Amino acid sequence: MMNFLALVLVAFVCFGLVFFIKQRQYNHPALRMPYALKQPLFQPSERELLALLQQAVGERFQILCKVRVADVVDVTAVPRRAPWYRAVNRISAARFDFLLCDLQTLTPCCAIEMEQPDQANAFVDELCQTVDLPLIRLTPETARAYDRLCAAIENAINSTPSAA
Incomplete structure (x- = not known):
């Protein structure tokens, strides 16, 4: 015992x-608290494009960086929970590299991505088309050329039905 x-x-x-x-x-x-501040916030190519965007459209638009798609796009009424959750999950992790917004209202006018279209990001292309938000996918050459960048932005904004 x-x-x-x-x-x-x-x-x-x-x-x-x-x-x-x-x-x-x-x-x-x-x-x-397993967190650390990311260094740097922008890659060199993103910093270059931001500077070029500020030069090109900084007086016309507010430029927002790394904006979550879910902060810009709402999921419309879906009759059942499972499809609604799937729709929310598809946009929750996605982000726009840059978003050009109206200076006064901050209404999104154009999204800018620094990657070329492919199968992986086709959803964002279709989503932007659905919500009538112009999307520009920049080639590395366009992202570094002031005139090409300005032309791409003007073309995207002027070719949308809401801009007409």
């Missing part, structure tokens, strides 16, 4: 030690 009590006491002490150690580990700042 004495061996049984000693065994229970040892087990209880071991459990207490394990609990105490795990609790201290969890409360460690690196585990409790």
Whole structure:
């Protein structure tokens, strides 16, 4: 009987030690708040394009960077939950590289992406077409050429039905 009590006491002490150690580990700042500031916020090509955009349209539009699609596009009424959640999930992680907005109202006028169209981003192309938001996909050459960039923006904005 004495061996049984000693065994229970040892087990209880071991459990207490394990609990105490795990609790201290969890409360460690690196585990409790495992975050760090991303450095840099923009890649060099994104910084170059932002500077060019500011030069090209900074007086006409407010330029917003790395905007979540879900902050710009609402999911319309979907009769059942499962399709609604699928629709929300499709836009929740997506983002626009740059968004040109009206200076006064901040209404989105044009989205700009620094990647070429492909199967992976075809959804964003179709989404922008559906919500009537012009989308410009820039080639590396266009992203570095002031005249080409201005022409691409003017073409996109002037060719939408809402701009007419």
